[in-house]
Amino acid sequence: xxxxxxxxxxxxxxxxxxxxxxxxxxxxxxxxxxxxxxxxxxxxxxxxxxxxxxxxxxxxxxxxxxxxxxxxxxxxxxxxxxxxxxxxxxxxxxxxxxxxxxxxxxxxxxxxxxxxxxxxxxxxxxxxxxxxxxxxxxxxxxxxxxxxxxxxxxxxxxxxxxxxxxxxxxxxxxxxxxxxxxxxxxxxxxxxxxxxxxxxxxxxxxxxxxxxxxxxxxxxxxxxxxxxxxxxxxxxxxxxxxxxxxxxxxxxxxxxxxxxxxxxxxxxxxxxxxxxxxxxxxxxxxxxxxxxxxxxxxxxxxxxxxxxxxxxxxxxxxxxxxxxxxxxxxxxxxxxxxxxxxxxxxxxxxxxxxxxxxxxxxxxxxxxxxxxxxxxxxxxxxxxxxxxxxxxxxxxxxxxxxxxxxxxxxxxxxxxxxxxxxxxxxxxxxxxxxxxxxxxxxxxxxxxxxxxxxxxxxxxx
Numbered sequence: 409x410x411x412x413x414x415x416x417x418x419x420x421x422x423x424x425x426x427x428x429x430x431x432x433x434x435x436x437x438x439x440x441x442x443x444x445x446x447x448x449x450x451x452x453x454x455x456x457x458x459x460x461x462x463x464x465x466x467x468x469x470x471x472x473x474x475x476x477x478x479x480x481x482x483x484x485x486x487x488x489x490x491x492x493x494x495x496x497x498x499x500x501x502x503x504x505x506x507x508x509x510x511x512x513x514x515x516x517x518x519x520x521x522x523x524x525x526x527x528x529x530x531x532x533x534x535x536x537x538x539x540x541x542x543x544x545x546x547x548x549x550x551x552x553x554x555x556x557x558x559x560x561x562x563x564x565x566x567x568x569x570x571x572x573x574x575x576x577x578x579x580x581x582x583x584x585x586x587x588x589x590x591x592x593x594x595x596x597x598x599x600x601x602x603x604x605x606x607x608x609x610x611x612x613x614x615x616x617x618x619x620x621x622x623x624x625x626x627x628x629x630x631x632x633x634x635x636x637x638x639x640x641x642x643x644x645x646x647x648x649x650x651x652x653x654x655x656x657x658x659x660x661x662x663x664x665x666x667x668x669x670x671x672x673x674x675x676x677x678x679x680x681x682x683x684x685x686x687x688x689x690x691x692x693x694x695x696x697x698x699x700x701x702x703x704x705x706x707x708x709x710x711x712x713x714x715x716x717x718x719x720x721x722x723x724x725x726x727x728x729x730x731x732x733x734x735x736x737x738x739x740x741x742x743x744x745x746x747x748x749x750x751x752x753x754x755x756x757x758x759x760x761x762x763x764x765x766x767x768x769x770x771x772x773x774x775x776x777x778x779x780x781x782x783x784x785x786x787x788x789x790x791x792x793x794x795x796x797x798x799x800x801x802x803x804x805x806x807x808x809x810x811x812x813x814x815x816x817x818x819x820x821x822x823x824x825x826x827x828x829x830x831x832x833x834x835x836x837x838x839x840x841x842x843x844x845x846x847x848x849x850x851x852x853x854x855x856x857x858x859x860x861x862x863x864x865x866x867x868x869x
Contacts, residue, residue: 423656423663430471430640430664435588436722437519438636438780439672440526440715443679444691445632445777449625451616453609453680459626460676462827463633464669467640469824471661473795474641476810479653480801486641487794488737494797497741498857503790504734504743505853510786510846512730513764515635517771518779519722520559525692526716527558529700529709534558536692536776549775559772562720566727567765572754588721589671591714595695596674603702605681614685620838627834630827631784632777636672638787640665658810678702692776727768731760744860778842785835786846792828795821 446456474486481489492500521536528535539553599605618625640661675695679688682698691697696712703711731747735757738748751758771779798821801807813820836843 422651423659427660427664427667430660431589431668432725433639434637434664434668435592435671435718436636436639437515437522437719438632438638439592439675440695440719441518441522441692441776442632442636442780443676443694444688444697445780446629447614447685448689449616449618449629450622451685452613453611453685455626456680456685457673457676459629459633460636460669460673463630463637464665464672466630466634466824466827467637467669468662468665469820470791470795471640471665472658472810472813473798473821473824475658475661476808476813477794477798477801478657479810480808482653487790490794490797491790494800495793498854499793500737501743501857501860502850502853504737505856506786506790506850507730507733507737508764509767509849510783512726512733513767514771514779514783515638516563516723516726516730516764516768517559517774518635518776518783519719519726520562520768521555521772521776521779522692523562523716523719523723524555524558526696526712526719528555528693529696529712549778550773551775552773556772560769562723563727563765563768563772566724567761567768569724570727570731571751571756571758571761587714588718591711591718592671592675595699595711596671596678598707599678599682599698599702603678603682605678605683605702607681609680609682609684612684612686614689617689624834624838627831628781628838630831631781631788631835634784634788634831635780637665637668638783640668641791654808654810658812662812727761727764730764731757734760734764781835781839781842782846785832785839785843786849788828788832789846789850792825792832795824795828 443456446459450456450459477490478486481493488500488503491503524534525536528538532538533554536551536555539551539555541552543550543552616622616625618628620628679694679698682701687701688694688697693712693715695715696708699708699711702708734743734747735750737743738745738760747757747760747763749759750756774782798813799818802809
């Protein structure tokens with residue numbers, strides 16, 4: 409054991425900085441792309457709005473529980489720390505394994521595909537439906553064409569930039585990240601103030617494309633919402649750098665989640681104000697479609713380009729953060745040792761960055777909605793486990809309880825567990841192909857850890 413303190417980081421982040429971290433991590437591919445699929449599957453303007461509200465409540469409940477976990481375990485890593493403490497190192501390793509595939513690689517691929525679709529406003533050949541080759545059917549399709557080429561090129565550029573030093577992309581990222589909130593808030597304000605929409609669209613339902621019963625489809629669609637709100641736990645990863653974490657952490661998570669929820673609901677109200685559900689069904693670049701209906705062509709092009717740039721920020725942020733998560737976990741023995749290797753010249757976790765880039769490129773050939781359900785299903789599983797761990801931890805002597813989580817105990821964690829379990833069960837029954845892919849990913853992680861552990865024990869003999 410080292411005699412060094414567990415942490416030498418400074419507690420220098422206040423509520424504003426922590427809240428900004430949550431907001432910047434939450435606003436990503438979901439809000440720019442999933443409403444068209446919600447319109448197709450739910451068929452009701454009211455349900456499209458309500459599913460975003462319910463998703464916000466779920467995210468807020470999860471954020472509050474993670475606040476309590478975070479102040480009791482103020483270490484880097486989030487879920488893998490909680491699950492290691494509650495259920496052991498196998499589950500800790502599996503969170504890193506799943507983070508590699510569903511936490512970063514798949515979301516990066518989805519964001520890059522959405523970026524291509526927004527460029528389709530200017531170059532129609534870059535829209536997902538215009539892929540030149542489609543192999544297979546349903547969720548087992550492989551799509552190859554110009555949209556995938558552009559997505560792969562974007563991933564490759566940022567992967568290379570991150571390989572040669574994070575300082576080279578930090579300035580770009582700061583600019584692109586600040587544009588996210590500015591673009592969305594400006595879009596909402598200008599859309600209602602100057603756009604040519606109609607509130608009559610809220611009374612115009614459409615026929616549902618989904619054959620699943622409406623309650624089951626609502627649960628499946630919550631996977632899209634889960635992906636859209638993912639990032640509500642961002643501040644827990646810097647809990648040891650927060651001033652007065654017992655107060656700052658829950659306030660930052662709650663405030664950040666609430667701000668993002670307000671933006672998301674406002675945007676979806678604007679989307680429906682701009683055009684009826686019948687015209688947004690199945691469209692990925694829903695922001696570009698809405699902008700075209702609200703404004704004249706030059707203004708619509710401006711907003712479409714700005715949203716594409718915002719998606720670039722999302723891609724770059726995840727390509728930057730992902731390898732650092734694997735690096736931190738590998739340093740703690742919870743992931744492959746190679747992920748902790750730092751290149752001597754560039755001082756970056758080169759192997760982790762390159763491996764993530766290769767996996768991400770491969771995932772761009774997967775249908776966009778399949779990626780979203782896969783991400784939501786897998787990440788929801790581990791979030792549910794982390795929240796369930798709170799029931800175990802609260803029996804420990806000296807455990808620090810947050811008043812807001814204790815209020816009506818176990819109402820807040822119970823609600824999150826109920827919703828998470830419900831959509832998991834429905835996901836398995838209604839989307840067995842994607843559920844199988846997610847389960848295989850999780851199970852493979854357990855097997856890899858087992859054989860890795862067996863090999864280490866043999867080497868020690």
